[in-house]
Amino acid sequence: MNVDKPWVSWFDDCRREMVEQVGGKCSSLGELINAGIRVPPGFAITVAGYEHFMAQNKVLDEIDVMLKGVDPQDIATLEEISLKIRNKIEQMPIDTEFEDQIAEFYRKLSVRSCMPAVAVAIRSSATAEDLPGASFAGQQDTFLWVRGIDDVLAHVRRCISSLFTGRAIAYRIDMGFDHRQVGISVGIQKMANSFAAGVMFTLNPSNGDRSSIVVDSNFGFGESVVSGEVTPDQFRINKVSMEVLNRVISDKEICYTVDPKTQVSIKTEVPEERRKVQSVTDKELVELAKLGKLIEQHYGCPMDIEWAVDKDMPEGGNIFILQARPETVWSNKAAEVVSTVEGSSAMDHILSSMMAGKKVK
């Protein structure tokens, strides 16, 4: 193993500019940790680790053969081949040295978390050019509540194999990318045992107002909010004064919690009496908003953030950031100039405002 190119790396050692080594998700988590943001601990299987895994098994040659002359428009054939490739990857052994490393990191993570065989979330962390849009990747290959090294390794392989979904293959053929050139990283992160979770935008997604922070929240894990299965509670917080300016408490019918027997995430009905209860406290909202503001300042742009309130942790230390990425919808629009009056003196503005008046209807 090359010392400069480790196969496994703690999030703490990742940085924003390491997208090529550990993908967007892991590099961003590392960046957050180093900015002093509370993030559940974890580590990344690096792109170097992925390459090592693939090289060991010489699987890329086989893939080349399988994909030779495939028509990217022929979805059915593509899916058939994809299934074969993915099955193959998921069955492949990880060599002892690499496996030992992953197991050692997982053991240390368990020690850090003060629990045996800590439950983790396993997610792919795409390097920017590989997949058509992070959201597409993210939905395909997130595995929650994974426990024990064997399961961890199995899901790491499943994450890796997601690089060869039919859609991803077709995209690369269309774009002229070589399958050998692409890489993927996998993040293994302690599960936040969330009482409530959701997303937060450090601007108002409905009007682009950058003085607002908007939080969507539901009980349990954030899946119900991210997937849109439930109408979450929504809060608008003033970014400057940190007041909760608007709140819509929704009827939250379902949420995701952990099944105490199987220890996996399951969709459950929210009991009738809790459905219309505010899922996060005002205090937590303000703390969240402060974290959001900090992350935005750190990145220098509006952010789209996933968060959770951990029920195992004491108040004041129970809010975790699970993911943060630059907001894209408003940030990609050209900044609109508001002061469009002719002339630039205060008088010009006053006249123009007077002429416009105040709309009544």
Place this chain on the structure above:
Amino acid sequence: MTGQYAKPKDIETIPGTEGWERMYPYQYQFVTDDPERQKYEEESFWFYDGLHYPEPVYPFDMIWDEAWYLALSQFNTRIFSVPPVFGVDHRIINGYPYISPVAVKDPAVVEERIGHFMERAGYYYENWDELEAKWEGKMRETIDKLEKLEIAPLPELEDIQVVKDGLGESKGYHLLKSYDQLIDLGIQCWQYHFEFLNLGYAAYVTFLDFCQRLFPDIPVQRVTQMVGGIDVIMYQPDEELKKLARLALELGVQATLRVSTDFSVVEKAMQETAPGREWLIAFEEARHPWFNVSTGTGWYHHDKSWNDDLNVPLSSISMYADKAEKGECLDRPTAALRKERDEIVTEYRALIATDQDRAAFDQLLQTAKTVMPYVENHMFFVEHWFHSVFWNKVREVGVIMKDHGLIKDVEDIWYLKRGEIKDALWDMVTAWATGVKPRGAATWPKEIEWRKGVMDKFREWRPEAAVGTVPDVIQEPFTVVLWGVTSESLQSWSEIQDMDDLDSVTCFKGFAGSPGIVEGVARVCRTVDEIAGLKEGEILVSPTTSPSWAPVFSKIKGCVTDVGGVMSHAAIVCREYGMPAVVGTGLATKIVKSGQMIRINGSTGEINII
């Protein structure tokens, strides 16, 4: 919302008040006998001026309505040539004033007015500080004339000096002249009142508008906080009370403050010691002008000033002395407030996306900050100082009228229009001169009795939020800032007006005055006299507040008012103290009962009875 409210003529006269129209100026009536005027009235939008008139207006108190009718309109229409709008028209329904901004309809006229406006208003904005200093000089001169104005009774026989000086004038003539002067000074004071106000509001609205376009979610109170003054005159009366409390401690006379809640008893006790006498001298000094603050808005004659009831400032001084004795700091945290204001400006400014907008923001902020001291300070000079002295001068006229039998009680004078008083004074003075009984002695008391009954019925009536036709846009800066007329605000006003059973209401809304959420026991205080019963940590619910209520703010943990916007006294002071306030709720004092637990949300304007 529909574009059409009730037609003015459809609002019915309350049974038993027929003929009420004669209590008010004739041009204030909605008409049915003049088709052209009737059409104009039906096509215009008239909204109830609940901000100034939570209760019906007394015939004499209409003087300020007429004064601002004239003053505001003339500055808009004839002096500054505000391009899209002329003045604000006035009407009255069942004792409640309604107002309507008058748009300039002809685009060619608007165009023509722009040039004049740029020159004239531009001159004021450019020379603001200098002109404002001049304004204060004029205002002080007017108040000085008022304070010196003599209202002398009619003697049985004129003084011999009248003969020896060859004066050639009588006290009767002087009384008529003084009354005219009194009224003139009142009108003049209101001329000055509007010299800067509309331009001030226009600059503020422009900044507000700009901020709202940059940040659609920005709460209005954050904008006011960015431009609000910190060392404004409005806080001075309260500062004087604190000074007197500290002085009492320094002189060791704080115990004497507590001998009674009656100032005359405390005064007597103070006079017995040298330090006590020294304290009284300071007290007298503070009274003029600072104790001229009204305990109400100053718009009604019954809004008493501290000078009218020295027990009010006394109770506050005692409270401050107690706090100071316990080692509590009485100083306003001005440095912290300034820091907070600057931080808000810096943070919002940093969020602006383009340099062009940032430059415009800086410029408009600067202009708004230039005009705000006037907007915040003029009220002390006009509504408080001038009005407080003025009402008492009119009472002096009332005393003389009572002596001559034209009215039964001094306070009856308010049931007469100012022109009727002039007529009655002529009647009285000529009768005095002639040695006969004035005719009015038989007619006015009867008429006043009837008017009292009418006013009682008016009080029970609830004015409609608006009548006439809603326009698409309102361009008059004054109506925009003070009333915040939008479809939303009109809707919420009319919802409150429509509530039949106020006892069943558990949730209602006002304007978000000062942010934060608080729960506590409500204390309804309709007048400043009732604040004595207020306990530490309660939530004050009152019709409105004024600078003279300031001392209660260090006792309460939240405040709710019936009238007022985000620029109202209660909102500004609560923001200073960092406590939640909901203002302009319409009927809070009628809905909430003392002792109820309420929750107020000063960020959203919601109030819940829990």
